[in-house]
Amino acid sequence: LPELPEVETLRGDLAHVYVGRRLLRVVVTGRRTVRRHDPALLGQLEGLVLTSVGRLGKYLLLEWDDGQVLVAHLRMSGQMLSAQPGSAPLPHTHAVFVFSEVGELRFVDPRTFGELFVAERAGDNRVPGRAVKEIAHLGPDALELEERYLASALAGRRAPLKSLLVDQRVLAGIGNIYADEICFDARTRPDRPGGSLSRAQVRRLKTSVGAVLSAAIAGKGSSLRDQQYRDLYGQAGLYQAQHKVYGRSGEPCLRCGRAIERVMFGARSAYMCGACQH
DNA sequence: CGATTATCCTGTGCGC
DNA sequence: TGCGCACAGGATAATC
Numbered sequence: 001l002p003e004l005p006e007v008e009t010l011r012g013d014l015a016h017v018y019v020g021r022r023l024l025r026v027v028v029t030g031r032r033t034v035r036r037h038d039p040a041l042l043g044q045l046e047g048l049v050l051t052s053v054g055r056l057g058k059y060l061l062l063e064w065d066d067g068q069v070l071v072a073h074l075r076m077s078g079q080m081l082s083a084q085p086g087s088a089p090l091p092h093t094h095a096v097f098v099f100s101e102v103g104e105l106r107f108v109d110p111r112t113f114g115e116l117f118v119a120e121r122a123g124d125n126r127v128p129g130r131a132v133k134e135i136a137h138l139g140p141d142a143l144e145l146e147e148r149y150l151a152s153a154l155a156g157r158r159a160p161l162k163s164l165l166v167d168q169r170v171l172a173g174i175g176n177i178y179a180d181e182i183c184f185d186a187r188t189r190p191d192r193p194g195g196s197l198s199r200a201q202v203r204r205l206k207t208s209v210g211a212v213l214s215a216a217i218a219g220k221g222s223s224l225r226d227q228q229y230r231d232l233y234g235q236a237g238l239y240q241a242q243h244k245v246y247g248r249s250g251e252p253c254l255r256c257g258r259a260i261e262r263v264m265f266g267a268r269s270a271y272m273c274g275a276c277q278h
Numbered sequence: 279c280g281a282t283t284a285t286c287c288t289g290t291g292c293g294c
Numbered sequence: 295t296g297c298g299c300a301c302a303g304g305a306t307a308a309t310c
Contacts, residue, residue, distance in 0.1 A: 001302080002304090003304090058304080058305095073304085073305085074304090075286095075303090076287080076302080076303060076304060077287085077288075077289085109287095110287080110288055111286085111287045111288050112287060113303090113304065113305080156279095158279080158280070159279080163280090163281095166304085168304085168305075175303080175304065176303060225290085226289070226290065226302075266281070266283090267282075267283075267284095268303075
C-alpha cells in the first residue's frame with residue numbers, strides 16, 4: 001500500500017532514470033486508468049521531454065517541457081515499473097510510456113484504483129503539485145509539516161488522532177501503516193481525540209512524523225505480505241522489517257513487552273501498544 | 279463536524 | 295485439495 005515513503009522512493013528513481021528523456025509514445029489500454037478526462041489526452045505528451053518528477057502527498061507529478069503535468073496516484077495496488085521494450089508485460093499493465101534511450105515505463109495496477117491524468121500548471125509552482133487544481137484540497141506534505149500547523153489542525157477536533165493523520169486534507173502522504181507507526185513512536189494512542197493532545201505531545205508527534213517517514217524512505221518503503229508495493233525496478237522495500245506495531249497483533253511490544261493489540265474504529269483498524277501509548 | 283456506510287476492485291488466505 | 299468468502303484499504307461521496 002504505497003504511502004509517502006513508497007511514493008518518494010519511486011519519485012527519486014523515476015527522476016533518476018527518465019528526467020531529460022523524451023517521451024516517444026504513450027499507449028493506454030486500461031479502461032479505468034485515465035478517468036478524469038479523455039485517455040487520448042495523454043497522447044499530447046508524446047514528443048515532450050520530462051523535466052522533473054515531483055510529489056505532493058501520495059501523488060506523483062511528472063512535469064514536461066511545455067508546462068503540462070502528468071499526475072499519477074498508485075492507490076492500493078499501482079506500480080510503476082521500468083521495462084525493456086519487447087519484454088513480456090505483466091498482467092494488469094494499463095499504460096506504457098516509451099522513452100528515448102532508457103526504455104519503457106509501465107503502469108501496472110491489478111485493482112485499478114490507481115489513476116493517471118494530465119493537468120495544466122496554473123500559478124504557484126514552488127511547491128510541487130500546488131499548481132494542480134485537481135489536488136488543491138490536499139493539506140501540506142507530511143515531510144514539510146510544521147509544529148504550529150499541526151497544533152492548529154488538531155485543535156478542537158474530536159475525531160480520533162489516526163483519522164486526522166490519514167486525512168489527506170489535514171496532512172498529505174500518511175496512510176494506515178505509517179499512521180500506526182507514527183502514533184507508536186510518539187507514544188500516543190491512535191484513538192485519542194486529536195484535540196486532546198498537549199502541546200508537548202503535539203511537538204513529539206511532529207517529530208515522530210518526520211522521524212518515521214525519513215526512516216521509511218531510507219528503507220525504501222514497506223512491502224507487505226501481498227507484495228503490492230514494488231519500486232521502479234520491481235524490488236520490494238525493506239522498512240517492513242522495522243515496523244514496530246503495524247501487523248504485529250499479539251506480538252510483544254518492542255519497548256515494553258506487552259502484546260500489541262488491534263483496535264477498531266469505524267471500518268478501519270489500528271495496531272498499538274496499550275501499555276506505552278497514552 | 280463527526281461517525282458510519284458504501285463504492286470502486288482483485289489477490290490472498292482463511293475456515294470448512 | 296478445493297471452494298467460497300471475508301479481508302486488505304486509498305479516496306470520495308452520501309447519509310444521518
